[in-house]
């Protein structure tokens with residue numbers, strides 16, 4: 413229970429909610445009151461100008477992501493993630509109303525802007541943009557299965573080394589495409605019944621790709637809630653897990669300097685100095701290793717052997733797994749078929765098999781992480797405590813990807829699996845990918861009308877933007893530690 417809210421919550425909860433509560437005086441809270449409840453143990457959130465106390469609610473079905481909005485307005489992120497039915501559950505946590513006039517950082521223009529983007533959401537619902545096309549997903553899954561079967565057959569039937577390498581690269585591409593499928597199902601873009609989305613996600617994400625569905629949800633939903641926000645301190649967990657890449661990559665000067673506070677002398681370690689100064693050279697090698705790291709994190713998460721972040725660790729300890737048996741079995745099955753595949757069904761020696769494993773693993777890491785990098789890296793980065801409104805945050809931290817420099821749009825569409833419309837996906841994560849093109853037209857003209865900077869680039873220009881950002885941050889960092897010494 414949040415401090416300060418105890419009396420109010422007690423009175424409302426004891427009396428019951430609904431009609432009874434409405435008859436009595438409803439407690440009123442200022443924006444300052446809300447801001448004072450910004451930690452998991454003491455968490456208030458605002459939804460449609462009503463205040464809810466979710467302190468220590470570790471049983472939230474969406475996990476620890478609920479605390480990313482402790483002490484803040486969660487109206488839009490709530491709409492982004494939930495089925496309409498979950499609004500009914502809100503009343504359990506209701507403690508009073510927000511005094512709207514106390515929200516001083518919002519002027520009339522800001523209120524009008526927020527109303528307008530909520531209206532746009534309603535318009536998209538009416539247009540049927542949230543409804544998935546059954547045949548689109550039948551086709552995508554059939555195509556994916558044929559990728560898997562052809563890579564498998566090539567390894568089983570051929571004794572040619574070049575065919576084996578080509579097969580492993582194709583398998584790497586298959587893993588990448590599994591990633592996009594699992595992504596759609598676990599975002600609940602496809603089925604109304606969330607359980608079906610979870611089961612299908614466990615198949616494509618777990619059995620076929622080797623990732624834990626719940627590990628992915630914890631990390632990915634956290635990223636959606638706070639994209640490109642860096643942690644308020646090196647030890648805190650209020651930022652975007654996807655840019656939590658220190659001490660090897662930094663996306664802003666502040667992030668580059670953040671590890672100083674972990675050193676007893678308050679200075680950068682030699683390792684941090686070396687890595688960040690040369691970070692643009694490490695970007696591609698790190699992408700190659702990304703899948704290895706995700707496999708490791710997934711395995712640990714599913715089997716209860718640890719977690720990469722404190723957030724994930726807390727969620728695992730407090731909530732356990734939603735599908736404990738299926739998570740473990742899906743990952744075990746993955747390694748069984750992978751072992752059969754990379755050993756050529758027992759024909760190849762250990763070194764050769766390891767080589768094939770590394771080719772498919774590194775190529776997949778590269779294919780997946782390139783798209784992730786293009787989606788957000790080099791875009792705006794905010795301090796966790798200074799994030800703007802939902803729409804501005806999502807649009808300014810995100811880049812759409814187009815065809816260009818000889819890369820055709822159809823290839824970009826296929827390769828990026830819907831995430832070429834990353835801006836539109838971030839605003840509406842439950843819209844199925846086949847409706848994002850149409851959604852995008854409305855989003856683009858809305859951004860123009862309300863003067864929100866919206867950005868897109870092709871794969872080549874976007875990659876240069878990412879490398880330029882790394883270079884710029886490295887230069888600022890070097891100038892800072894050479895000329896001024898560490899500033900605390």
Ligand code: HEM
Pocket residue numbers: 457464466472473474475477478479480481486489490493494495496497498501502505598599600606629633637
């Ligand atoms: C009092 C506030 C909240 C209530 C009552 C609530 C309730 C629920 C419920 C009932 C579900 C199950 C799925 C559904 O029916 O939609 C759910 C899922 C989810 N919630 Fe919340 N929620 C709250 C706040 C939040 C906030 C603030 C966030 C994000 C910052 C969030 C993120 C999610 C996510 C990502 C899922 C989906 C998990 C999955 O895919 O399995 N929730 N929530």
